[in-house]
Amino acid sequence: MLKFNIQRTFVHAANKKNDAVASKQVLHFKGEINLTGVCAIFGDSGAGKTTLLRCLIGLEPCEGQISFKQQKWLDSNDDAKSKINLITENRRIGVVFQEPRLFPHLSVKQNLQLAVVKAGKSTFTIENLAKELGFTELLHHQTTQLSGGQKQRIAIARALLTHPQLLVMDEPLSSLDLSSKQLLLPFLKQISANIPILYITHSVRELFYLSHQMLLVNNGEIEAIGEPQQLFLDNTLSLSKFAHEGLIVEVAVQQFDEQAGLIEGHLDGQTLFISAKHAPDINSIQVKINSRDVIIAIEPILGSSLLNCLLVTLVNIVTDNEKSMILTLKLDSQFIYARITLRSFKHLNLALGDRVYAHVKTMSIIN
């Protein structure tokens, strides 16, 4: 359990021209998360995600209370005696920053040894992490010779070697190539079974693939904490504009038609065909359905090239702006969004609770 109620005050220097007093900006984060697996931190740029993480790590001065499990990390009340501010090195957090931040004067192995020497014991060893993350042959290289993806893999290994009780990552994969991401995402998911991870990301793919919990940060505050699926359906959140682009659904793989290059899957019991280059090696895939790629019909469209037709219930309607409507469509337990024009909406004469046919043009598999 991670509990925090903290305030971070930024004082902007007084503007001499207008003779204004120094202006203050206060970020106030309050929340309680039962940390298991990956908890994603999501929000617009500048919303305060990184500041929140830096306060939790102890790299940024703040006021308030932070506790992790039975440990108090911060308690800055007025009573001087019970004041607590555990220094970063004693919070035992493994940190992966946005940039790898490896020490340039040391080899890969020496960088990792710095963590090992200090941690003493560890569930990981340099050798098995190097093997798993594919940098065994780089161990004796200088870090300055490596690519960004290689460096970040080593930075992740270094964080794990500190024997952390919590891993904190600030967009660790944002600057990496696809192959590095494909290697690291399953690895992080596997790690999170034993070590909880707080994970800042801007990527919906990473969010839905990794996490079952998310923390929505908006305007220097925690706006919501919950399951990604639920928060993406909540039209009252700042997230909704972003969520309306499209939702992610779980599809159970039935079979793969190699000649046609199509996966046949079940989405809440309804059949769905998804194009793919090769057979999936997992039996449940996550598929993103963009709201613009969903066509609504009162009757099934026949004699068209459309492959997929889902029977859905219209459960919510919001106006995105003057010209388009966002329809929330329920399958059985899962949802998709459809974006249609106001004109079509009126033309179809839709109402809440209607059963309609949703034809899906294209989909992308995210895992």
Place this chain on the structure above:
Amino acid sequence: MLNVADYQAIWLTLKLASLTTIILMVVAPALAWWLARSQAKIRPFIESIVALPLILPPTVLGFYLLIAFSPDHFFGQWWMSFNDSSLAFSFSGLVVASVIYSLPFVVQPLQSAFVHLDKSYLEVCATLGYGKYERLYKIIFPMLLPSFIIAGALGFAHTIGEFGVVLMIGGNIPGETQVLSILLFDHVESLEYAQAHQLSFILLVFSMSVLVVIYGFLQKRQQRILNA
């Protein structure tokens, strides 16, 4: 060829430079770190004092030191309270003067390295579990090793070339205060040009070598590390 007095002066000079460099390498890192990081109002003032020997005529510094060393002055008195002889015209006096005189040459390369050091490295050290001081001597200082070598080399070379201050407070006592630069002056005054040539050449080659190593190798190496 070099005579006994020459060898004695060379030995004395090396002894003086080594001792001065050792003392400076203990004192300067902390001072340079403070100068690089502190927001205190007094910082520019301290920085000026440290840099003063760069522009102050050495004879001025030597003159004030001579006065400070005199038994009439409280510093001289304090020194005499646990020593038999005065600091003036002694090897110990030269060491004290050299430390002050060469301080900016050691502090400035270090200060520059500390200013250019990306603060994020310190944060990484903390997340790896390294404490406030431990992270400096175990990770950061080794990372800035080229700058430490530059600082030490400049301090050493500058002490070897010291003349004005030594002349004021050291006099010209063979084996005690007669360093290379003073002996060279002696040779020239006595028109012993052959010996003056030899000593000058030694000093020239030494100084040049130090600078070539610093500019041609150490500085580039440090920049590569700092810009990584």
